[in-house]
Amino acid sequence: MRMLRVYTWAVIAWLTLPxxxxxxxxxxxxxGRYNQTWDGFTLKxxxxxxxxxxxxxxxxxxxxxxxxxxxxxxxxxxxxxxxxGRFRFRGSGALNLVMFATMSSPELVMGASLLTLFVSLxxxxxxxxxxxxxxxxxxxxxxxxxxxxxxxxxxxxxxxxADLGAGPWTTFRTVTFPLIxxxxxxxxxxxxxxxxxxxxVTNFTAGTTTTFPLWIWGATRLGLPPQVNxxxxxxxxxxxxxxxxxxxxxxxxxxx
Amino acid sequence: MRRRLTPYLLILPGGxxxxxxxVVPMVTMLSLSLQExxxxxxxxxxxxxxxxxxxIAAYRTQLARSLIYGAIATLxxxxxxxxxxxxxxxxxxxxxxxxLFLLLLPFFVSxxxxxxxxxxxxxxxxxxxxxxxxxxxxxxxxxVLGTPVAVIGGLIYNFLPFMVLPIYVALExxxxxxxxxxxxxxxxxxxxxxxxxxxxxxxxxxxxxxMTFVPASSDYVNSAVLGSSSTTMIGQVIQxxxxxxxxxxxxSALSFTLMAVLLIGVFAYARALGTxxxxxxxxx
Numbered sequence: 001m002r003m004l005r006v007y008t009w010a011v012i013a014w015l016t017l018p019x020x021x022x023x024x025x026x027x028x029x030x031x032g033r034y035n036q037t038w039d040g041f042t043l044k045x046x047x048x049x050x051x052x053x054x055x056x057x058x059x060x061x062x063x064x065x066x067x068x069x070x071x072x073x074x075x076x077x078x079x080x081x082x083x084x085g086r087f088r089f090r091g092s093g094a095l096n097l098v099m100f101a102t103m104s105s106p107e108l109v110m111g112a113s114l115l116t117l118f119v120s121l122x123x124x125x126x127x128x129x130x131x132x133x134x135x136x137x138x139x140x141x142x143x144x145x146x147x148x149x150x151x152x153x154x155x156x157x158x159x160x161x162a163d164l165g166a167g168p169w170t171t172f173r174t175v176t177f178p179l180i181x182x183x184x185x186x187x188x189x190x191x192x193x194x195x196x197x198x199x200x201v202t203n204f205t206a207g208t209t210t211t212f213p214l215w216i217w218g219a220t221r222l223g224l225p226p227q228v229n230x231x232x233x234x235x236x237x238x239x240x241x242x243x244x245x246x247x248x249x250x251x252x253x254x255x256x
Numbered sequence: 257m258r259r260r261l262t263p264y265l266l267i268l269p270g271g272x273x274x275x276x277x278x279v280v281p282m283v284t285m286l287s288l289s290l291q292e293x294x295x296x297x298x299x300x301x302x303x304x305x306x307x308x309x310x311x312i313a314a315y316r317t318q319l320a321r322s323l324i325y326g327a328i329a330t331l332x333x334x335x336x337x338x339x340x341x342x343x344x345x346x347x348x349x350x351x352x353x354x355x356l357f358l359l360l361l362p363f364f365v366s367x368x369x370x371x372x373x374x375x376x377x378x379x380x381x382x383x384x385x386x387x388x389x390x391x392x393x394x395x396x397x398x399x400v401l402g403t404p405v406a407v408i409g410g411l412i413y414n415f416l417p418f419m420v421l422p423i424y425v426a427l428e429x430x431x432x433x434x435x436x437x438x439x440x441x442x443x444x445x446x447x448x449x450x451x452x453x454x455x456x457x458x459x460x461x462x463x464x465x466x467m468t469f470v471p472a473s474s475d476y477v478n479s480a481v482l483g484s485s486s487t488t489m490i491g492q493v494i495q496x497x498x499x500x501x502x503x504x505x506x507x508s509a510l511s512f513t514l515m516a517v518l519l520i521g522v523f524a525y526a527r528a529l530g531t532x533x534x535x536x537x538x539x540x
Binding site for chain 2 (some may be wrong): 001005006007008011012014015016017018019021022025036071075076077079080082083084086087089091092095098099101102104105106107108109112113114115116117119120132133135136139140142143168193198199200203204210213214217220224228232235236239240243247
């Protein structure tokens with residue numbers, strides 16, 4: 001068993017290694033854009049994190065797209081997830097199949113097919129088409145998470161509300177939604193994370209618009225400036241903090 | 257009457273979105289792959305299946321290479337992920353959640369950035385090979401970047417958590433009493449593993465393969481960042497046919513071929529393992 005333990009830690013170390021390299025080189029006192037050899041410790045890149053206008057612009061596009069995706073996919077996915085968990089209806093099988101297909105199709109094929117659609121409609125590519133694509137591949141993940149939660153709900157709570165004279169909308173607003181809110185929240189966080197990290201589908205639907213991952217991709221040949229490391233580190237830190245806070249909050253709630 | 261309409265009203269916006277931006281594009285792409293023409297003068301649907309024949313003939317090496325790389329990566333992933341999932345599920349104790357969190361930690365960094373980070377680590381005089389060469393442990397001409405090992409290694413690195421998690425979920429569900437029963441009946445540890453634990457973990461392995469083989473075979477980031485012209489995968493070809501050459505019929509035909517091959521692979525695999533495994537995965 002000791003061997004398995006050592007092995008597991010070795011795998012974790014291997015997974016974390018590139019992240020550490022990224023973080024460490026954000027503190028590198030490199031003279032130019034060639035940020036691959038250690039030239040001493042500095043904090044100056046944290047002060048100049050927004051010095052490259054096009055990189056900052058790309059980050060802003062990524063954040064806005066991720067935010068809109070989170071809200072839209074959250075709303076549309078919750079509708080589907082709630083309907084699938086609560087009602088039996090004709091067509092639910094087909095809907096499940098399409099959702100399964102969006103989650104298991106190669107991203108490359110989804111991006112390519114969206115590009116063919118946009119090209120044949122002569123639609124201009126940009127932030128709007130990126131968002132359309134991101135909402136498309138996020139909906140199913142939100143729906144699956146919400147459906148799982150709805151399936152475990154105690155229906156008598158909703159019936160009690162109805163017996164006390166609440167209409168369907170009031171019941172949903174005051175009883176059902178608060179109960180499924182944690183699932184909606186994690187679905188939306190997942191949608192945000194999928195969107196901000198997406199490269200493949202975005203590459204096909206962006207046209208000349210640049211997101212954070214696309215900017216990094218375009219700059220690879222020239223060498224990545226330390227600002228990329230700093231932004232990557234800040235996004236990483238924010239993600240870790242949010243994840244820890246969410247899990248602590250749910251742990252506290254379970255204790256009560 | 258209103259009640260019967262409720263589910264349809266709920267699924268309407270999301271369902272329409274999926275129809276318009278997933279189903280319709282697939283149909284458009286299939287149609288475009290059978291059209292002839294060019295970007296300037298437009299395309300006409302001619303049912304030109306020859307595009308498929310030509311495209312596959314021209315890029316069969318890259319297509320085959322992608323499937324081979326994907327298959328190797330998936331097999332290594334099963335072997336690499338199983339012990340981790342096993343240890344966390346059976347010996348993780350109270351810190352299970354912490355271990356899973358540590359496995360997912362790299363995912364807070366962009367996929368492209370992580371892959372480029374590997375390029376820095378593996379580059380010829382870089383962080384890893386530089387010191388080893390200086391110490392005389394490796395010949396000066398030794399390199400990893402640009403080889404299949406680097407590309408497949410990148411695929412394994414990027415998809416490892418997608419294999420660990422489903423196997424972990426399957427192992428976690430095993431009733432410890434079943435394992436104890438095997439022991440009480442004098443099964444050796446290896447026999448217990450082979451006859452009890454592993455078969456019960458198979459749905460997890462299946463889900464893991466589904467979540468890694470398809471994205472690994474169709475990936476083009478790893479081969480572009482870590483590979484060379486001798487490791488080109490079909491994803492790179494499709495990407496450049498679409499975005500560089502604007503050769504839409506060929507690109508669409510290749511995308512469709514790739515998806516068809518992967519789907520056939522997945523279904524053949526599902527039949528071999530029993531269809532209820534697929535259903536259980538899609539239920540989740």
